[in-house]
Amino acid sequence: MATGSRTLWKGAITFGLVHIPVGLHTASTEQGIDFDWLDKRSMDPVGYKRVNKKTGKEIDKENIVKGFEYEDGHYVIISPEEIETAFPRTTQTIEIQMFVDASEIPFLYLERPYYVAPINKGHKVYALLRDTLVKTGKVGVAKVVIATKQHLAALVPSGPVLVLNLMRWGDEVKAAEGLDLPAAGAKAPKIAPAEMKMATQLVEEMSGKWEPEDFKDEFKHAVMKLVDKKVKAGKTETVIQPEEEALSQGAEVIDLTELLARSLKGGAKKASGSSAAAGKPAAKKASAKTKAPAKKTAAPKERKAA
Structure with a gap:
């Protein structure tokens, strides 16, 4: 966990009558290659604009409204005030709904992690919840509102820290029906004992301790190596940002x-028209x-x- 990270959100973990003041901190960062768009003819930067698809002209943010398409080509316009009125529960709470075995939540549902740290003398109760989750092998399934959007989340102990992992809602995960998959159980393909033995042996030989530092983005490193090579060779372009x-x-x-x-x-019509x-x-x-x-x-x- 990075020390001194900025607190993104302040609130409290609640379950029953327990109230733990906490703050959220970013637990992940995007490390991919970020390419800028340039016009190859002039090396001018190419920007991203809000463009009216009909006129092709850029429009101001103030002229954009949110519309929900309820039928093909038919929209309902909803203002931010109406959204806030429809769902006023934006209290700063990580509201635990229930506790479940950690093994019950498939990785498929996990989306984005945040570190949860205690604030305002909530350290003792924080430690109590963390250690209880470790002892019971449970995780807390909670609801939380961040930036006007409600999320389902799992509160998971990870060493000394609690991690709030935002999750996908149930209707956001597609069913595996329709995929051409081998049957399981009694109808599964017959696998010879020797095949299972060799497969098991191979898995055991390739098994090891999870060390995230051992896995790196090879594509990113290859591209950065190419960038360094071109910089040293003087193969660069100067891009001037327009005022x-x-x-x-x-x-x-x-x-x-x-x-x-x-x-x-x-x-042509005007030229051949009146003498005036x-x-x-x-x-x-x-x-x-x-x-x-x-x-x-x-x-x-x-x-x-x-």
């Missing part, structure tokens, strides 16, 4: 391009002759838009 002002200017250019495209589609429409460009040219500075500033804008 916010440049990003906003780019958005204006995109909008302008769209407007120009629309204008070009209707340009043809007279407007002439008026602009006349005013340009009388105002030389306006002509100088207009030309660069036209080249930029093109």
Whole structure:
């Protein structure tokens, strides 16, 4: 357990009349390779945006609402306030529902672990619960609300620390029905005694003590080795993050391009139309002759838009 880790959540473990003040700490970390997206033509960073799928334009977070699709193409919009009213029980508690044998919970249900540490002089009661779970071989099945979402969880002793392992709900785990599996029990395939003996012997020879440090992400290490090799060889690229002002200017250019495209589609009709429409460009040219500075500033804008 990493010392000095930030407390993510403060609350209490409750069962019966027992109340143990505790805090949650991250017990896992993502160590995979994190690649950034780059435009191979210019080495500009490619970002992630909230985009309206119909218009293709980016929208602000304030304009996004939560919708539940109850039928194909039909949604119900639900506000955060309505969600809070519908389920107000966001008390900071790890509420143990029952205790079960540790062997009864399949690994399939376990999802994300958190360390649980006592706070506010709850150490003695914390130790009592931890040691009782070890002695009885039980784990606590609890419900907890974290970040407005309710989770099923298993409270498991692991050496000196209690671990709260968030679990998948029962309806989130798919049944194994429909898989082409060999039968078990009396209908199982007949396995010769010699085959079972050799298989057992092989398992015993490959058995050992669980040491998590012995298992490493070989893919990550291979990629990092390649990265180091390219850095030493000078095979690198410089990526300049655009400033916010440049990003906003780019958005204006995109909008302008769209407007120009629309204008070009209707340009032929206007050119062959009334003489009044043809007279407007002439008026602009006349005013340009009388105002030389306006002509100088207009030309660069036209080249930029093109």
